[in-house]
Amino acid sequence: MEDLFFEPGQGFSFLVPSPEIGEVEEIHVEWEHGRATMNPLTWRLLTHPRTFVDRVVIHTLENNAT
Helix, strand or coil: CCCCCCCCCCCCCCCCCCCCCCCCCCCCCCCCCCCCCCCHHHCCCCCCCCCCCCCCCCCECCCCEC
């Protein structure tokens, strides 16, 4: 998957085809803060970058469950 850039409040959704996976018990979300060596505006020297996930919704198309 190519890099995606998000703005505050922006939503994102995608579809992943897979066989029946049963009940989802855990979701892993990973975020990597990008910084450009040549662009000091992307350096975070005194702060710790963080992200907040408001909600994750999973729909299975096989039985239309959420």
